Amino acid sequence: MSKRWNQTRVASALGVQYPIIQGPLGGSSSQRLTAAVSNFGGLGSFGSHGLEPHAIKDVIAEIRSLTSKPFAMNLWVSMEDPGAAVSDATAFQRALSHLAPHIKAVEGTQPTFSPYNAIRFEDQARVLLDAKVPVFSFIFGIPPKEILDEAGKQGIITIGTATTPDEALALEQAGVNLVVASGFEAGGHRGSFLRSSEDSLTGTISLVPQTVDAVRIPVIAAGGIADARGIAAAFALGAEGVQMGTHPSTTCRAAMRTCRYSFGQRITPIVRTKAIARTTAFPSAKRDRNMPSGLTKTHMRRSRTLRSTWRFIPRGSIQSK
Numbered sequence: 268m269s270k271r272w273n274q275t276r277v278a279s280a281l282g283v284q285y286p287i288i289q290g291p292l293g294g295s296s297s298q299r300l301t302a303a304v305s306n307f308g309g310l311g312s313f314g315s316h317g318l319e320p321h322a323i324k325d326v327i328a329e330i331r332s333l334t335s336k337p338f339a340m341n342l343w344v345s346m347e348d349p350g351a352a353v354s355d356a357t358a359f360q361r362a363l364s365h366l367a368p369h370i371k372a373v374e375g376t377q378p379t380f381s382p383y384n385a386i387r388f389e390d391q392a393r394v395l396l397d398a399k400v401p402v403f404s405f406i407f408g409i410p411p412k413e414i415l416d417e418a419g420k421q422g423i424i425t426i427g428t429a430t431t432p433d434e435a436l437a438l439e440q441a442g443v444n445l446v447v448a449s450g451f452e453a454g455g456h457r458g459s460f461l462r463s464s465e466d467s468l469t470g471t472i473s474l475v476p477q478t479v480d481a482v483r484i485p486v487i488a489a490g491g492i493a494d495a496r497g498i499a500a501a502f503a504l505g506a507e508g509v510q511m512g513t514h515p516s517t518t519c520r521a522a523m524r525t526c527r528y529s530f531g532q533r534i535t536p537i538v539r540t541k542a543i544a545r546t547t548a549f550p551s552a553k554r555d556r557n558m559p560s561g562l563t564k565t566h567m568r569r570s571r572t573l574r575s576t577w578r579f580i581p582r583g584s585i586q587s588k
Contacts, residue, residue: 277508284308290512291341302333337401344408406458450490479505
C-alpha cells in the first residue's frame with residue numbers, strides 16, 4: 268500500500284500529523300496561533316528572537332498550557348546590528364518623520380526611541396534547552412556545536428534555514444536534523460549566512476530540488492506556498508514538508524478578535540483562531556480517512572487542506588477534471 272501524502276520523514280521527525288509548519292513570524296507571533304496550528308496536526312512556531320530570556324520562558328509556558336502537541340521556538344543565530352548600536356534619538360526621529368503622519372491617520376500610537384540593547388543568542392538558546400522544547404528552529408547561521416550537541420542529547424529536533432544549497436550542506440554537516448529551503452519569495456528577513464542576501468536570491472522552485480540533491484536530511488520548502496497546489500508542487504520537487512508564514516499570519520489578530528481579509532474584490536470574514544486553523548490549514552480527521560493515498564488533484568479538491576484559500580482563489584482559475 269502506498270504511503271499517504273502526509274507520511275514523510277519531516278512529519279515523523281517532528282511527531283506531527285501533517286508536515287505543514289507555521290512560519291515563526293518573528294515580531295508578530297501569537298501563543299494562541301502557535302498552539303492552534305499544533306493542535307490541528309501541524310507544527311506551530313513562535314518567533315522569539317526579539318525577546319529577553321525570561322520572556323521566552325514565559326512564552327513557552329503559555330504555549331504548553333494551550334497544547335500538548337509539538338511546537339517550535341525560533342531564534343536568530345546572529346543578532347548583530349552594528350547600525351542599531353550607533354543609532355541615536357535624532358536618527359530615530361528622522362526615520363519616524365516619514366511614517367508619523369500615517370500612524371496618526373489611523374489613530375495609532377507613535378513609537379518612542381529606546382537605546383539598542385543587544386540580546387545574546389546563547390542566553391536565549393539556554394532557555395530553550397532548559398525547557399526541552401520539542402523543536403528548536405533558527406535562521407541567520409548555525410548555532411555553536413555545543414548547543415546543537417546538547418539539543419541532540421535532549422531529544423530536541425533542530426531545523427535550520429538555508430537560502431542556497433551550500434548553506435543547506437553546511438547545516439547538514441553541523442548535525443542539524445531538518446533544513447528549510449527558503450526561496451526568495453519567502454516573506455520577512457532573508458536568512459542568508461554564507462553569502463549576502465543579494466547573492467542568495469534563488470527562487471523556491473529552483474532552490475528546493477537543488478537542496479534535495481545536495482543533502483540527505485529531509486528538506487522543507489518555503490517561499491510563495493499558500494495553498495494545496497503549492498504543497499503538491501513542493502512535494503513533486505522533492506520536499507517532504509512545507510513552511511508557510513504569510514498565510515497563517517492572516518489569523519494572528521483572530522487569536523483575540525475577528526478580522527477581515529481581502530482578496531481582490533472579495534472580502535471574507537475571518538473568525539477565531541481555532542476555527543481558522545481547522546479550515547485554513549489541516550484536513551479534518553473524518554475527511555482525511557476518505558481521501559486517496561496520494562496527493563492528487565482529487566485530494567486537493569476534496570481536502571479541507573487550505574480550504575479557505577481555495578475559497579479565496581477567483582472562481583474559474585482552477586480547472587478540475
